[in-house]
Amino acid sequence: MKAGTRAQRATIATIALAAGTALTLAGCSAPSSTTPSDDAAAVTGGNLVVGVTAEPDNLYPWTATQFQAVNVLQNVYGTLTEYDEDLNVVPGLAESWEVSEDGLTLTFDLRDGVTFEDGSAFDSADVKYSLDAIKDEATAAVSRATLTSVASIEAPDADTVVLTLTAPDAALPSNLATINMAILSSDDTAEALATAPNGTGPFSFDSRIPNQSLTLTRNDAYWGEAASLDSVEFRIIPDETSIVSAMQSGNVQLAVLSDPLVAQTAETGTTTVERTPQLSYHALQLNASKGDLADVNVRLAVQCAIDRQQVLDTAALGEGEVTGPITSPAFRSDPAARPCPERDLDKAAQYLDDAGKSGGVTIDAIVNQSGYATSVAEAQNLAAQLAEANITLNLEVLESGAYVDRWVAGDFDAAVALNGGRPDPDGAYSRYFTSTGNLNKVAAYSSPELDGLFAEGRAASDQGEREDIYAQISEDLEDNAPWIWLFTGFNYTAMNGVTGFVPLANGSLQFLRTASLTA
Incomplete structure (x- = not known):
């Protein structure tokens, strides 16, 4: 059994470790709480309903x-x-x-x-x-x-x-x-x-109704500042349009939307929408161990056959930026530094010919139907573009749980994906693209050179040196095209009668602990 009470510390040591611009890697105080913009309007207690798809x-x-x-x-x-x-x-x-x-x-x-x-x-x-x-x-x-x-x-x-x-x-x-x-x-x-979480966070697990809702209640024993809300209910509503309707009728107070068109319709009456750039990135992930995709020339043909801006414009109304592999702000990749910075069907055809596949290839791709709003539109546009390059992309649209199971197991040829980014690129990518990475079977691509670069990136303390190392990693990933990086977009946080919540670029909802309902 564990020990109980411990003696108080006399002093708190502080030390900084360089791991990226604006990343303070030690400190002497807890994260600052966000003060509601209108303290008089904030209500202590209450039950917040968050709509999720x-x-x-x-x-x-x-x-x-x-x-x-x-x-x-x-x-x-x-x-x-x-x-x-x-x-x-x-x-x-x-x-x-x-x-x-x-x-x-x-x-x-x-x-x-x-x-x-x-x-x-x-x-x-x-x-x-x-x-x-x-x-x-x-x-x-x-x-x-x-x-x-x-x-x-x-x-x-x-x-x-x-x-x-x-x-x-x-x-x-x-x-x-x-x-x-x-x-x-x-x-x-x-x-x-698996059924009864037991944590130390600002909220405690309360109950779950399958396919309907999951409810958390305030943890009054939390070590930090206690949450204002009595409870948070995550209510399952299958599509974002229905979530917005529920917000406008007062049944939902907060939702993070991924569809910019739906977000535009949400901002009416008392509902506000905050637009936050994402660290997450949209990608066509190719399993470099499967069939024709084991040949780098086939993967590069796919890369050269795609107009990323067209995918962004078609699926997300142009709301975002074409991206390279690394989205961490201090290490961001140059999206022009790739074999085909613009769509080049002639070059795609040459890569297929180099692979001995001038007659074309067929790739099966899984698509997450309910994980985020733009997935199917992205997949359909990708399929249409690749068809013009004699590359057939067969789409298998799955519900979220089935998609995640297949993805984690590496059970796909290709996956239309939205992957979470991180402030530091090591955490975002070493688990995928090193030979010992625990998610390497998802990417099925690594090399001794990449193993060495990731080790150097972790060991380096100089910011400039780390930036150079991750630029080399980005170059390797683009030149070998295990995945086709498409774009970064926005999260749209819709709130109705909520104050004090802080949206984060990594998509985290951790600041529900500072949120309040308004009178």
Whole structure:
């Protein structure tokens, strides 16, 4: 069993570690709360209804990939570090941390007085258990690659966790802030948490009605500032147009929309819409181990046959930007730095000829029908464009849960996808494109050169040096085209009678804890 109360710290150590522009990798205070824009209008308590298009498919944070599931879990579980409103890294369950002079030891000082929802005390045993389990390949944790540089995890006392690294890791504090790195109770099991989450976050799991709703209630024992809301209900409404109708009738108060046309119709009466650029990126993901796609020339033919701006204009009304692989602000790729920065059907034909496929190829692609609004339109436009290059894209449209299962298993030739971006590119990509990456079977592409570059990117502390390394990674990905990066778009946060909620570029709903209803 875990220890209970711990002695208070006399001082809080602070240290900065360079991991990207505006990314403070240690600090001495909790994330700042957002003050409602009109304090007089804010109401303490109340029940907020959030409209979502798909039911959360997984309540186990280490293996969750679906956006709807992640958005629920962000409000229930805690992580050692967190992001603030500007995606700077700040303290979470660790109130401070210190990096040794050689960069090979990272020591976390844990918060006192934190408890899990079941009342048990949080301590270093929970951190060691969680990180060891995430490192264990049998757990199938989707962010296992975050701990690539971690050789050992020790808990010398109830308040302290020490990570010993094989090499300096500038990305680690940022990567620890993702909900896939949630700290679980060492007394819990995956089976129990699959239906009854037990976290340290601002809200607690309350109930679930399959295919209808999932409800959280305020966690009054939360270590930070208590949430204003009594509860948050995630109500499942199959399409965004219906969500907007529910908002206009007063049955839903908040929704994050992905369809710009629907967002335009939402902004009426008392409903406001906030437009936030995404770190997420839209892509046609090619499985480089499957059939014709194992030939880089076929993949490059696909890349050259696509007009990305046309996909953006057709599916998202031009609301966004054509993108390269890396969307992290300090490391953003140049979308012109690719073999075919513009559509080039002659070059596509030459690549097919080089592959011995001048007669054309057929590729089967899975499409997520309910995960985000523009998926089917993107897929249809891609299929129409590729047909002009003698490339047949057969579309298999799936509901969200079936799509995620196939995607995680790498059971596809191609996938029309919206992938979440991160402030640091290591967390976004090393798990896909390194030989030991735990999601490498999704991409099915790696190389010794990429393995070396990702290792260098983690070990480098100089910002300029890291930018150069990730530019080389981006170049490799474009030149070998395991995926075809299309565009980044916007999230449209529609609110009716809500104040104090802060939309984030990574799509997180973590600031439901600062939201209030208005009178």
